């Protein structure tokens with residue numbers, strides 16, 4: 175993660191409830207999480223490495239201690255990057271980001287759970303694979319839609335699909351907190367979206 179390219183964004187802990195990782199919340203230099211979805215959490219080894227590389231400052235710590243040959247150090251629970259990382263300007267068109275944009279629910283009937291992708295304008299009718307033409311869909315709606323046009327399918331889109339902005343993705347990501355949140359992270363997380371208005 176802390177390679178020579180300085181890419182801090184790629185390898186976060188996906189299951190923070192697995193506490194043997196003692197995940198550290200990673201904040202950008204503006205004290206906002208580097209990422210909300212997935213929440214930017216490093217395993218403790220990465221956090222301590224970043225401390226020794228002088229790339230982060232420790233904001234909060236666990237009670238647990240790790241020992242090196244020379245010293246004992248408390249495991250960081252919140253770290254802040256010393257250098258600001260510019261947020262990405264474009265949201266990559268990936269399966270995951272598309273599901274996230276659609277809030278993990280079928281864009282026709284609203285069902286959650288097992289989802290697939292549906293081309294609004296079917297590929298057989300020249301529909302392309304793009305933010306504007308692909309939506310998350312449950313299997314029944316996907317089957318019902320088949321190769322029909324939207325109008326002939328009897329289905330309605332809950333909203334018209336479009337390319338989301340990074341801010342929109344942040345906002346959606348905040349609605350899906352991980353199943354474990356350490357108390358020391360709370361000051362830096364605003365899961366209550368009402369705070370935004």
Ligand SMILES: [Zn+2]
Pocket residue numbers: 280281282283284285311312313314315316
């Ligand atoms: Zn559906």
